[in-house]
Amino acid sequence: MFKMRKVLACLMMFALLVTGVAFAEAKTEITILTRWSGSDPMADYLDNYILEFEERHPDVKVNNISINEEASYNNKFKTLVATGDIPNVFYLPGIASLVKYAENGLIMDVSVLFEDGEWYNGFLDGAFDMFDFATYGVEGVYAVPFAATPEGVFYNADMLKEVGYEAFPETMEEFYVCMDKLLEKGYVPFAPGAAETWRVGHLHNQLLYKWCGTSKATELGARTAKWTDEDVVQSLAWLKDMNDRGYLMENCAGLTLDMEKTMFFTQQSAMTCNGSWFIGDITAQGELGFDVAFAAWPYFTEREENKGAVVQYPQNWCLKGGMEGAEYDATVAFVKEYTGRDNQTRVTAEKGTLPIRKDIDYSGIELNDLFMGCMDVLNNATSQAGDSFDYDQLSSMQDVTRNNIVGMLLGNTPEECAKAIQDEIDTNG
Amino acid sequence: MDQYYSNKRIVLLFLLPALVIYVGLAVYPIVQSIVFSFYEWNGLQGVPMEYVGMNNFGSMFRSAKFWLSVKNVLQFIAVNLIFQIIIGYGLAVLLAQNRPGFKIFKTIFFFPVVLPLTATALLWKFIYFPNNIGVLNQLLNAIGLESLKTGWLINTKTALNAVSIANVWTGFGYHMVIGFAALSAIPDGIMESSMIDGATGFRQFFSITLPMIWESMKISFVLLITGSMKNFDIIFVMTEGGPNGATHVPSTLMYYEAFKYDHYGLGSAISVFIFVASLALAGLTIRLMRRESVEY
Incomplete structure (x- = not known):
């Protein structure tokens, strides 16, 4: 019996020791x-x-x-x-x-x-x-x-030089002329991988803020503005117009992000609208064989007040x-x-x-x-905003806005696109 | 043995493990989904669910997206039923002739069934890529049919059928095997007797073979209907319901409503619809295909 007690006492001591060590660690x-x-x-x-x-x-x-x-x-x-x-x-x-x-x-x-x-x-x-x-x-x-992640245009500087541009166009009017010249030379200006719908969502963000100002995003979120408002529809129409003129690669809605990157890195497209995170992708490529530069998205001359409106995504x-x-x-x-x-x-x-x-x-x-280009864009920004739906409490807006923008590139009108987005808000929130 | 069967306690004891697993993993989630469909919840733990009665079903039935998804799934079922049954059973009839060299084709035709569906979906996605990137468009180019080139998965007129064809490719082998097994079970004597009676070719197929494999075809029909009704993976991988929602079926819509848009109640209501519609369609199929059993 005594032996048994000794064994039990030893076991208890051992158990305390083990748990003590466990607690200590x-x-x-x-x-x-x-x-x-x-x-x-x-x-x-x-x-x-x-x-x-x-x-x-x-x-x-x-x-x-x-x-x-x-x-x-x-x-x-x-x-x-x-x-x-x-x-x-x-x-x-x-x-x-x-x-x-x-x-x-x-x-x-x-x-x-x-x-x-x-x-x-x-x-x-x-x-x-x-x-x-x-x-x-x-x-x-x-x-x-x-x-900090400002977004703008990463472009093939060699291609732009070839069509006569030493510096990136500052206004949309010049930008259109530049993209026409690229097309004449047989270059595709943009090849957005819109199978991942955020790629064209980001293009629209640029046009929305340069046309309507960054405050439009908060107004849409606060319901003091509507997607069917004339200026918002016009921002969609600009993107549709770019697509119809062939500035966006044909059938880009079926391209993936990887394809977009490959097309840019293999000089099949001249530009990509991307955030500063894209610098990492460029660096990872090593020697590209051409110069890449970064510039702010051009502004509309008739909306010069939005020249400093910059897309910056919250990180x-x-x-x-x-x-x-x-x-x-x-x-x-x-x-x-x-x-x-x-x-x-x-x-x-x-x-x-x-x-x-x-x-x-x-x-x-x-x-x-x-x-330095990204820093310049950031330093010259007079206002900043992220995705248009970032300011909307309706969870579905991310998909609804981007899907309808893709739908517009596939044939819907800007008005139909705006109405479909606004319908989602009117139905759910 | 009879002694064991008569002892209900022992019978229940042996059934219990399977019953617990079935109830826990199948029955309970179904019941829970039905319950959720009467509530609204934003997906945040600690936030109470709000009882909304039939509102979720009302929202579902008023939604144009939902009716488009129903139309899509019916089209998806129809294409899969027609092609998987015709190709699967057609090949089974051919292979059942047991000609030399046919065995290898059984393996070849069954091969897509064993491939992971996600891998198959990605494979077909590459085939359907737009412009001159996809294999299909390259093929059309090569044979002088450039005018038929399109963005197969982004053209709203072709996207759903393109996905359906990919799904037919993944599944016809399964029904070929079911058909082949049924055909193999027909006694040679019956076929020989029918030939002596003068039945050959189509007459033999429709009067002897088809009635004999009818029960197997019924199984194929039910499996295809219920499988297509809840199909999610191939559509999700190939189109994610796009372009712009054009290829949504109820299961992908349910995923988006619940897990992307935080409408868990509406998502549950759609899942209840899928459950009820699958049951109804399966029941209807069994009823329509009912016929006197053939004995030999």
């Missing part, structure tokens, strides 16, 4: 969900950043569950949200679509982080403005931007709401360190992405012309 786990995985140019950078973050914070374990492919990403995110298993840090495109998450306390009001002046004051002026939801009736700021991380203690500290540290001066300097140097901060130390960074 327990790490705070945080989960991050981004689009940077697989073949994404940022995937390796994120992996390294996580490794280094874990070295700096030995008590934290970061679970990276990022997915590159859009549909899979959305499915995973929605499933996690529906089951209450929200990642600590996640990327969610859009602005107004975040409002319902903010209203329900699922994402964190990051304005509490602004007390750290060294971190906050280094951001570009107005970097957080897009995520201040006061206009939607929700107090607070609900995302942290991590990159932001949301933080899970309701965090406390070690989980909160680890999550905030992860985001603040990534968006801090040191890492933003490094990501600029290594990946050529545009930093979201103004306190970057550019000494020792080799800045190429494309980077």
Whole structure:
């Protein structure tokens, strides 16, 4: 009996020791969900950043569950949200679509982080403005931007020189003449991979803001403007006109993004409307055999007031709401360190992405012309906006706007396109 | 053995594991979908569902997108029924003649069935690419039929049929095997007797062969109708319901409404429609194809 007690006591001691060790070694786990995985140019950078973050914070374990492919990403995110298993840090495109998450306390009001002046004051002026939801009736700021992504035209400078353009056309009128000359030479001006509908959605964003101004996006979202308004229909008509004149490759609705890139890199098309993220794609190609340059989308002479209207897509991380203690500290540290001066300097140097901060130390960074071109566009911007549906709380608007724009390129009129989009709003929201 | 059968407890015990799995993975989700279809929910955990009665069904039936998807799925079913049955059973009849060298064709024709559907869909997507990129357009170019070239998957007049043809290619082998098995089960004696009685060719096929394989064809019809009704993957991979919603079928529409537009109630209502319509069509098919069983 005594022996038995001794054995039991030893077992209990051992069990306490093991659980004690386990408790001592327990790490705070945080989960991050981004689009940077697989073949994404940022995937390796994120992996390294996580490794280094874990070295700096030995008590934290970061679970990276990022997915590159859009549909899979959305499915995973929605499933996690529906089951209450929200990642600590996640990327969610859009602005107004975040409002319902903010209203329900699922994402964190990051304005509490602004007390750290060294971190906050280094951001570009107005970097957080897009995520201040006061206009939607929700107090607070609900995302942290991590990159600047102005969009414009990446063009084959050699092709444009061949048709007589040393510099990119500044006005739409000149742009039309330039594209006619390209066509005469047998070059396709644009070959958007519109099978992925965002490719033509982005083209329309440019025309919408250069024609109507960036405030039109917020007005459409706030329902003070309609898609059937004359100026909005005209913005659609410009795109239709470009397609009808052959400036967009025939049957571009069946081309994929990869085809679009291949056509540009193999000099089968002269231009691509893309954001600063495209610099990574160009760099990854190595020697192209021709010069690529970047310019702002041309403006309409009769709407010169919108010359500085620039499309800039929100690149932001949301933080899970309701965090406390070690989980909160680890999550905030992860985001603040990534968006801090040191890492933003490094990501600029290594990946050529545009930093979201103004306190970057550019000494020792080799800045190429494309980077400088994007910076110029950003610096000359008088107003900025993302996708037109970013400001709309109706989840279906992303698909509805883009699908109908594709439908317009396939034969519908701008009026039919505008009506179909407006019908969705009138029916659902 | 009878002792075991008479003991209901033991019978139930043996049935229980399968029953639990079936109820948990099939019956429960169906019931849950039916329940969800009477509620509206935005997909956020912690946000209560709101009871809306029949509103989701009302929205569904008022939606032009929904009726287009119903028209599309009926067209998809018709094309698949006609071609998969004719090609599948036609090949089965040919192969059942057991001529030398025919065996290899059984494997060749069945091959598309074992390929992953996503891979098959991507393969056909490459075939249908527009301009001179796709194989089909290149072929038309090569044989002097440039005028027929089109963007097969972006032309609203051709997109759905293009997807249907791809689906026929993936499925006819399956029905060929079902048909072949049915034909193989017909006793040689019956065929020989019919020949002695003077029935050959078409007369023999329609009077002897067809009645003998009727039950197998019924299975093929039901499988094709229910399979086409819930078809999602091939359409999603090839067109994502596009261009501009022109190739949506109820299952892709359900996915978009629920998982992209956060209309979980409406999505559930569409899934209930798919369930009921599949049951109704399958029941109708069985009823229409009912005939006296043939015994030999």
